[in-house]
Every structure is written in C-alpha cells, then in structure tokens.
Amino acid sequence: MRFIGWIGTALVIIAYYPQIHHLLVERCAWGISVFTWLIWFVASALLLIYCITRNEILMSVVQVVSIIAIAVTIVLVRRSNRICPYHRKLAETLAGK
Ligand SMILES: [Zn+2]
Structure with a gap:
C-alpha cells in the first residue's frame, strides 16, 4: 500500500507544476490570491x-514539498509583472469587451 502514498506525493508535485510554470514563463499572476497561498503555507507548516x-x-x-512549492509560487507572484495574452483575452471576455 506504500506505493499509493508515493503516487499521491508525486501528484502533489505534478499539481503545482502548471501554476509555477505559468508564473515562471509568462510572469503572469492573473487571478492568484496571495492571501490564499499564505494560508496554505501556514497550514502546511502546521501539518x-x-x-x-x-x-x-x-x-x-x-508537506515539505508543499511548503517549497507554495513559497516558490508566492515569490514568483510577487515578481510577476504582466498579464499573458491568454489571460488578457479572458479578462476582456469576462468584462464584456
Ligand atoms: Zn496568464
């Protein structure tokens, strides 16, 4: 049954990848709530x-993987300085432009 735990661990790592990749490549933090990520950070530290x-x-x-991924995400959000073309289009669509 131990492999189920490691598959779960691998999925935790994989789950953070799209967000971190988007922040890293596009420098776009559209729709990200830093406050939410800070709560997850504290939660993971307590856990x-x-x-x-x-x-x-x-x-x-x-939890260590989560703490590292969350810290990296928060740093990258603070570094992000643009909205990528995809999210710009999405934001315009939502605003009805
Ligand atoms: Zn984006």
Missing part, C-alpha cells in the same frame, strides 16, 4: 509539525 511529532515520514515529505 508538517504534526506529521513530524507522529513520525509520519511520507506525510512529512508531502
């Missing part, structure tokens, strides 16, 4: 402490 105290190695690894 990491909880997992360590319970000797949950796999879950600790998942």
Whole structure:
C-alpha cells in the first residue's frame, strides 16, 4: 500500500507544476490570491509539525514539498509583472469587451 502514498506525493508535485510554470514563463499572476497561498503555507507548516511529532515520514515529505512549492509560487507572484495574452483575452471576455 506504500506505493499509493508515493503516487499521491508525486501528484502533489505534478499539481503545482502548471501554476509555477505559468508564473515562471509568462510572469503572469492573473487571478492568484496571495492571501490564499499564505494560508496554505501556514497550514502546511502546521501539518508538517504534526506529521513530524507522529513520525509520519511520507506525510512529512508531502508537506515539505508543499511548503517549497507554495513559497516558490508566492515569490514568483510577487515578481510577476504582466498579464499573458491568454489571460488578457479572458479578462476582456469576462468584462464584456
Ligand atoms: Zn496568464
């Protein structure tokens, strides 16, 4: 059953990829709530402490991965300085232009 845990861990890593890739390549943070990511950061930090105290190695690894990915995302959001063509078009469509 251990492999299920590692597949879950791999999916956590994969799940962060599209967002980080978009921030890195397009420097576009359209629609991202930094406050939400900060709450996730605190949540992961608390869960990491909880997992360590319970000797949950796999879950600790998942939280460390999340903390790193969330920190990278927040740094990249603060660095982003443009709206990519895709999100510009989406924003115009939503605004009815
Ligand atoms: Zn974008």
